Amino acid sequence: MSNTAKHVVIVGAGHAGGSAAALLRQYGWQGPVTLIGGEPTVPYQRPPLSKAWLKGEHELADLLLRPATFYPDNRIELRVGCEVAAIDRATGCVALSSGERVAYDHLILATGCHARALPLPSSQLEGVVALRTLADADRLRPLLRANSRIIIIGAGYIGLEVAASARSLGAEVVVIEREARVLPRVASGPLSNFFQQRHLAGGVRIITGAAVEAFDDERQRVAAVHLSNGEAIPCDAVLVAVGAAPNELLASAAGLACDNGIRVDAAARTADPAIYAIGDCTHRPVSLYERTYRLESVPNALEQAKQAAADLCGRAPPAPEVPWFWSDQYDLRLQIAGLPFDVAETVVRGDPGSACFAIFHLAADGTVQSVEAVNAPAEFMAGRMMIARRKRVVASRVADMSCSIRELAG
Amino acid sequence: MLDPRTGRLISQGRNMPKVTYIEHNGTPHSVDVPVGTSVMRGAVDNNIPGIDADCGGECACATCHVYVDAAWLPKIGLPEQGSQEGAMLSFAAVAQPDSRLSCQITMREDLDGLVVRMPEGQH
Numbered sequence: 001m002s003n004t005a006k007h008v009v010i011v012g013a014g015h016a017g018g019s020a021a022a023l024l025r026q027y028g029w030q031g032p033v034t035l036i037g038g039e040p041t042v043p044y045q046r047p048p049l050s051k052a053w054l055k056g057e058h059e060l061a062d063l064l065l066r067p068a069t070f071y072p073d074n075r076i077e078l079r080v081g082c083e084v085a086a087i088d089r090a091t092g093c094v095a096l097s098s099g100e101r102v103a104y105d106h107l108i109l110a111t112g113c114h115a116r117a118l119p120l121p122s123s124q125l126e127g128v129v130a131l132r133t134l135a136d137a138d139r140l141r142p143l144l145r146a147n148s149r150i151i152i153i154g155a156g157y158i159g160l161e162v163a164a165s166a167r168s169l170g171a172e173v174v175v176i177e178r179e180a181r182v183l184p185r186v187a188s189g190p191l192s193n194f195f196q197q198r199h200l201a202g203g204v205r206i207i208t209g210a211a212v213e214a215f216d217d218e219r220q221r222v223a224a225v226h227l228s229n230g231e232a233i234p235c236d237a238v239l240v241a242v243g244a245a246p247n248e249l250l251a252s253a254a255g256l257a258c259d260n261g262i263r264v265d266a267a268a269r270t271a272d273p274a275i276y277a278i279g280d281c282t283h284r285p286v287s288l289y290e291r292t293y294r295l296e297s298v299p300n301a302l303e304q305a306k307q308a309a310a311d312l313c314g315r316a317p318p319a320p321e322v323p324w325f326w327s328d329q330y331d332l333r334l335q336i337a338g339l340p341f342d343v344a345e346t347v348v349r350g351d352p353g354s355a356c357f358a359i360f361h362l363a364a365d366g367t368v369q370s371v372e373a374v375n376a377p378a379e380f381m382a383g384r385m386m387i388a389r390r391k392r393v394v395a396s397r398v399a400d401m402s403c404s405i406r407e408l409a410g
Numbered sequence: 411m412l413d414p415r416t417g418r419l420i421s422q423g424r425n426m427p428k429v430t431y432i433e434h435n436g437t438p439h440s441v442d443v444p445v446g447t448s449v450m451r452g453a454v455d456n457n458i459p460g461i462d463a464d465c466g467g468e469c470a471c472a473t474c475h476v477y478v479d480a481a482w483l484p485k486i487g488l489p490e491q492g493s494q495e496g497a498m499l500s501f502a503a504v505a506q507p508d509s510r511l512s513c514q515i516t517m518r519e520d521l522d523g524l525v526v527r528m529p530e531g532q533h
Contacts, residue, residue: 022457335470381500382501
C-alpha cells in the first residue's frame with residue numbers, strides 16, 4: 001500500500017503534468033504536490049494553438065486546462081516560469097536554475113518535447129518562428145495577415161493546420177516538404193493525397209521533395225527561402241514545423257535510460273522506483289501492438305498521467321487505451337485510431353471525393369490495426385472499438401458500402 | 411464581466427446554476443457551472459472523476475460521455491440526427507438512449523439543478 005502523505009514533485013506543467021497533479025488529488029493523494037513549469041502560464045491545451053487560438057476564436061480561459069484558481073483550491077503548489085536544471089537522485093532533490101533545491105519523495109517527469117530546429121545558421125532571423133508554446137503562437141499570430149506571405153517548412157500536422165488557419169486569415173501560403181508527400185510520417189499514402197488536394201484547392205502552394213538550403217534576410221529579417229531545386233521564394237515570415245524531439249536531457253543526465261524518449265513501463269515507471277515519466281517525453285510500451293513507441297498526443301499524456309497517479313495512489317491500473325489522434329483543417333475533421341504497424345492491406349471505405357471516407361489498415365490475418373477517418377466519426381469510433389478487440393475483417397466487406405459499419409464492427 | 415482570477419465569465423445578479431454529477435459508483439458531486447460553460451468543463455474544472463475529456467471539448471473523442479437524468483432529458487434533448495455527436499455516440503462504449511457528450515451541453519439558467527450520471531468507463 002502506498003503512503004499518500006509524501007511529496008510528489010512534477011516537472012513539466014503541460015497537458016501531462018497538469019493532468020497528473022489533478023488526478024493525484026482526484027485519486028486521494030494527501031501529501032504535498034508541487035507542479036513546476038518552465039513557461040510563464042498555468043497549464044494550457046496546446047492543440048488549439050495552431051487552429052482556434054491562431055484564428056483569434058479562443059480566449060485564454062478557453063485554452064487553460066483548468067482555471068488558475070484550481071491549483072491553490074486543490075493544494076497544488078504551481079510554480080510557473082521555473083526551470084529545472086538537474087535531478088539529484090542520491091538526495092532526492094531537483095535543482096532549479098535559480099539554485100534552489102526542491103526535495104521529492106516521488107518525482108514525475110512530464111518534460112514534453114521541443115520543436116526541432118533546422119540545421120541552418122540563419123534560422124535565428126526575425127520572422128522565423130516555430131510553434132510549440134503559447135509564446136510561439138503569439139509570435140506567429142501577427143505574421144498571418146491578409147496577403148502576408150508565409151512559408152511553412154514541414155507538412156506534418158502542425159504545418160498543415162497552420163496552413164489552413166493562415167489561408168482562412170487571407171495569407172498567401174507555401175508549404176515545403178522534404179519528403180515526396182505531405183504528412184509523410186503520420187498518414188498513409190491515400191490520406192496524404194487527399195490532404196494535398198484539399199490544400200491545393202484551398203490555395204496553398206505545396207512543394208514536395210525539396211529541402212531548404214538557406215534564408216535571405218533584409219536587416220536581420222527573413223526575406224526569402226532558397227530551396228535545393230534552385231528556387232528562391234520571397235516571404236514575410238517562415239514557420240519551421242519539422243517535428244518535435246523529446247526533452248530527455250534531465251533524465252539522461254540523471255542516469256535514467258533514454259532512447260527516443262525516457263524509457264518507462266506500462267505504469268509509467270522508470271527504472272528508479274521514485275521516478276515516473278509521462279507524456280510526449282516518454283518511450284513506452286504499447287501493449288496492443290506488442291512493442292514500444294513514443295506517442296506525441298494529448299490522449300497519451302492523459303493515459304500516462306492516469307497510470308502514474310493510479311500507481312502512486314495504490315489504485316488498480318487503468319485499462320490500456322487505443323492510441324488516437326485528431327486534426328482539424330478547413331472543414332475536415334481527421335480522426336485516426338490505432339497505429340499502422342504490421343499492415344498487409346489498406347482498404348478505402350467510402351469516396352474520398354465526397355470528403356467523407358475512412359481508410360482501414362489490416363494485418364495479414366485481417367486484424368484491424370489502424371483506421372484513418374475523414375469526416376467519418378462513426379467509422380472512427382467503430383475502428384477504435386475493433387482495434388481494441390483485435391477484430392478481424394474481410395477487406396472486400398470493408399470496401400462494400402452496402403455493408404453497414406455496424407455489421408462490420410459487430 | 412470576467413473574473414480577474416479565472417478569466418471566466420461571471421454570471422451577474424443571479425445564482426450560479428448547479429449541476430449534480432453522479433459517479434458510476436453512486437457518489438454525487440454538486441457544483442456551480444457558469445451559464446455558457448459546457449457540462450464537460452464544469453466537471454473538469456471541479457476535478458470530478460469519470461469525465462476524461464481527451465480532446466478538450468471538440469467533440470472528437472467521446473470521453474465526456476454522460477447519461478442525462480430522465481427528468482432533464484426533455485429540456486436537454488438528444489443529439490441531432492446525422493450530427494457528429496450522434497455518430498460518435500453510436501459506437502461509444504456502454505451508450506444508452508439517454509447518452510450525451512457533455513461537451514455538447516452548454517449550461518443555461520433553466521438547467522439549474524441538472525443531474526447527469528457517468529458511465530462505467532470512457533474508453
